[in-house]
Amino acid sequence: MSQEPIKFAYWVPNVSGGLVVSKIKQRTDWSLEYNEKLAQTAETAGFEYALTQIRFTAGYGAEYQHESVSFSQALLQATTKLKVLAAILPGPWHPAVIAKQLATVDHISKGRVAINVVSGWFKGEFTAIGEPWLEHDERYRRSEEFIQVLKGIWTQDNFTFRGDFYRFNNYTLSPKPLQKPHPEIFQGGSSRAARDMASRVSDWYFTNGNTVEGIKAQVDDIRTKAAANNHQVKIGVNAFIIARDTQEEAQAVLNEIIAQADPEAVHAFGDAVKQAGNASPEGEGNWAKSTFEDLVQYNDGFKTNLIGTPRQIAERIVALKAIGVDLVLSGFLHFQEEVEYFGQKVLPLVRELEAAQASQPAKETEAALV
Numbered sequence: 001m002s003q004e005p006i007k008f009a010y011w012v013p014n015v016s017g018g019l020v021v022s023k024i025k026q027r028t029d030w031s032l033e034y035n036e037k038l039a040q041t042a043e044t045a046g047f048e049y050a051l052t053q054i055r056f057t058a059g060y061g062a063e064y065q066h067e068s069v070s071f072s073q074a075l076l077q078a079t080t081k082l083k084v085l086a087a088i089l090p091g092p093w094h095p096a097v098i099a100k101q102l103a104t105v106d107h108i109s110k111g112r113v114a115i116n117v118v119s120g121w122f123k124g125e126f127t128a129i130g131e132p133w134l135e136h137d138e139r140y141r142r143s144e145e146f147i148q149v150l151k152g153i154w155t156q157d158n159f160t161f162r163g164d165f166y167r168f169n170n171y172t173l174s175p176k177p178l179q180k181p182h183p184e185i186f187q188g189g190s191s192r193a194a195r196d197m198a199s200r201v202s203d204w205y206f207t208n209g210n211t212v213e214g215i216k217a218q219v220d221d222i223r224t225k226a227a228a229n230n231h232q233v234k235i236g237v238n239a240f241i242i243a244r245d246t247q248e249e250a251q252a253v254l255n256e257i258i259a260q261a262d263p264e265a266v267h268a269f270g271d272a273v274k275q276a277g278n279a280s281p282e283g284e285g286n287w288a289k290s291t292f293e294d295l296v297q298y299n300d301g302f303k304t305n306l307i308g309t310p311r312q313i314a315e316r317i318v319a320l321k322a323i324g325v326d327l328v329l330s331g332f333l334h335f336q337e338e339v340e341y342f343g344q345k346v347l348p349l350v351r352e353l354e355a356a357q358a359s360q361p362a363k364e365t366e367a368a369l370v
């Protein structure tokens with residue numbers, strides 16, 4: 001278990017409709033003004049990272065979605081401490097283009113940009129923009145080369161590379177990014193190919209929400225493989241957080257989100273992602289086993305069960321840390337108000353429990369999750 005305090009990231013709502021495929025009334029907004037204020041609130045509350053989302057079409061029945069790299073730059077300009085993750089898709093982005101863009105953003109933001117390499121699951125999006133669609137494991141083979149190349153460009157002069165997807169000839173990027181050895185590289189996915197890639201090249205592995213057993217199985221698998229590859233990778237888990245003064249209130253909010261789910265949009269999303277999740281040879285990708293209720297939060301965030309009182313949530317977060325999780329990636333219904341509440345009520349409890357945990361046997365903390 002890491003001795004470092006567990007870290008917190010939040011999903012940037014750069015898409016309209018918030019983080020749930022539900023018609024429930026919400027106050028979250030996709031505009032720049034809303035997001036600037038949210039980013040400032042989040043860094044004050046103790047969040048270290050903000051994750052933008054990339055979709056060329058607007059996602060999950062949503063009407064609007066801002067582009068991720070330019071939106072990240074805007075959020076970095078509005079903040080002073082927060083690290084912002086620009087999400088990109090290999091294919092539409094050539095690694096030379098994003099390496100150059102982010103080197104500049106890193107200088108402008110004084111070393112606060114990071115990248116989320118999204119391998120892609122939505123064939124319709126690629127077809128819509130005329131981008132060739134690779135099969136599941138080929139997408140990860142390309143992403144792995146993409147990450148190798150990014151690291152090469154960001155750390156070496158006269159970079160030369162001969163891959164199946166990318167070629168470089170004596171290329172020198174100047175200036176290199178400010179952060180050394182390079183900005184942090186995150187990736188998402190649950191399939192075998194995603195985990196294998198994480199255990200070889202990524203700094204961070206992000207997974208969808210899951211049960212404790214599901215998360216632990218992934219953590220153990222990746223850490224074992226990474227150790228064999230002499231590579232270190234940190235792990236972030238998605239969770240849709242509903243923190244309220246009482247458990248009943250929190251549960252009622254969850255029930256309401258699900259009761260007002262938009263069945264057509266959930267089914268359309270479910271069909272697309274299940275096809276993507278099952279597309280990996282072993283059929284274990286993200287969403288392969290998700291139910292209708294799970295899919296109402298589009299990265300399975302209810303499954304992590306950070307729904308309840310501040311104390312219940314803090315205990316479950318510390319228990320996640322005990323099984324090897326380094327970061328909680330959080331979504332909220334009313335982002336602005338709930339990020340603030342989380343910073344005031346939940347985070348201080350997490351820090352208290354972490355301090356106490358050092359002297360506790362691991363078994364007790366794991367039991368808090370069940």
Ligand SMILES: Cc1cc2nc3c(=O)[nH]c(=O)nc-3n(C[C@H](O)[C@H](O)[C@H](O)COP(=O)(O)O)c2cc1C
Nearest residue numbers: 053054118119120188189190191194206207285286
């Ligand atoms: C935390 C997280 C963030 C993601 N962000 C995006 C995104 O912005 N856009 C996108 O198209 N896919 C996104 N994905 C999808 C993944 O990159 C990947 O394509 C998907 O999880 C399927 O992978 P799998 O089949 O390996 O499980 C994200 C996944 C996770 C876990």
